[in-house]
Amino acid sequence: TFSLVLLxxxxxxxxxxxxxFHHSSExxxxxxxxxxxxxxxxxxxxxxxxxxxxLLGRGEGGAISWGGExxxxxxxxxxxxxxxxxxxxxxxxxxxxxxxxxxRYYYNKHILHKTKGxxxxxxxxxxxxxxxxxxxxxxxxHRSPISRFMFRK
DNA sequence: CACGGAAAGC
DNA sequence: GCTTTCCGTG
Numbered sequence: 001t002f003s004l005v006l007l008x009x010x011x012x013x014x015x016x017x018x019x020x021f022h023h024s025s026e027x028x029x030x031x032x033x034x035x036x037x038x039x040x041x042x043x044x045x046x047x048x049x050x051x052x053x054x055l056l057g058r059g060e061g062g063a064i065s066w067g068g069e070x071x072x073x074x075x076x077x078x079x080x081x082x083x084x085x086x087x088x089x090x091x092x093x094x095x096x097x098x099x100x101x102x103x104r105y106y107y108n109k110h111i112l113h114k115t116k117g118x119x120x121x122x123x124x125x126x127x128x129x130x131x132x133x134x135x136x137x138x139x140x141x142h143r144s145p146i147s148r149f150m151f152r153k
Numbered sequence: 154c155a156c157g158g159a160a161a162g163c
Numbered sequence: 164g165c166t167t168t169c170c171g172t173g
Contacts, residue, residue: 045163047165091167102166104156119154 048102049111049124051088055081071124072115111151128152 055064056073063081067074075081078096086094103122106112110128115121128151 045165089166094167098167098169100155101157101168105166107156114155116155 046088048085048099049106051085055084067115067118067121067123069115069123071126073122073124074118075120075122078120109151110153125151 052064052073056066059065063077063084064073064075066072075096078099082094082096082099085099086092103112107114110125112122112124115123129149130152
């Protein structure tokens with residue numbers, strides 16, 4: 001588990017996505033700016049793990065859903081998930097073979113690991129999740145207009 | 154299926 | 164830098 005401290009400045013509204021887990025009393029509160037794609041100029045485009053959290057947070061359930069363990073998720077419909085991801089990225093030929101290669105690149109970056117022996121099952125390394133910087137926080141020396149969560153190495 | 158190298162795309 | 168594409172290997 002980890003705790004999150006937020007510094008709220010005056011008159012600032014922050015939208016949150018509340019991610020809950022089926023078989024756990026634990027939950028993660030994600031500020032939307034921490035992982036959702038920004039639309040402002042200079043924005044980076046959405047990353048796959050952002051997209052996965054977005055679907056999981058919506059509880060959409062058909063293509064992907066949380067598993068039994070903390071941070072674990074199961075891809076219920078691999079080709080449908082790939083199609084949704086492909087639509088988001090403008091890649092009409094996306095499929096699970098290619099999407100899963102992108103997931104495997106996350107292993108070395110400590111974002112995900114595989115739940116071995118369980119088909120289509122991966123696990124977020126939430127214990128390595130850290131907050132980089134808060135948008136507009138004046139004392140941050142290297143502040144950028146877009147703040148993010150990152151997975152600590 | 155799952156893995157990871159290699160190369161290309163953006 | 165983060166995939167996307169392709170593919171040989173277990």
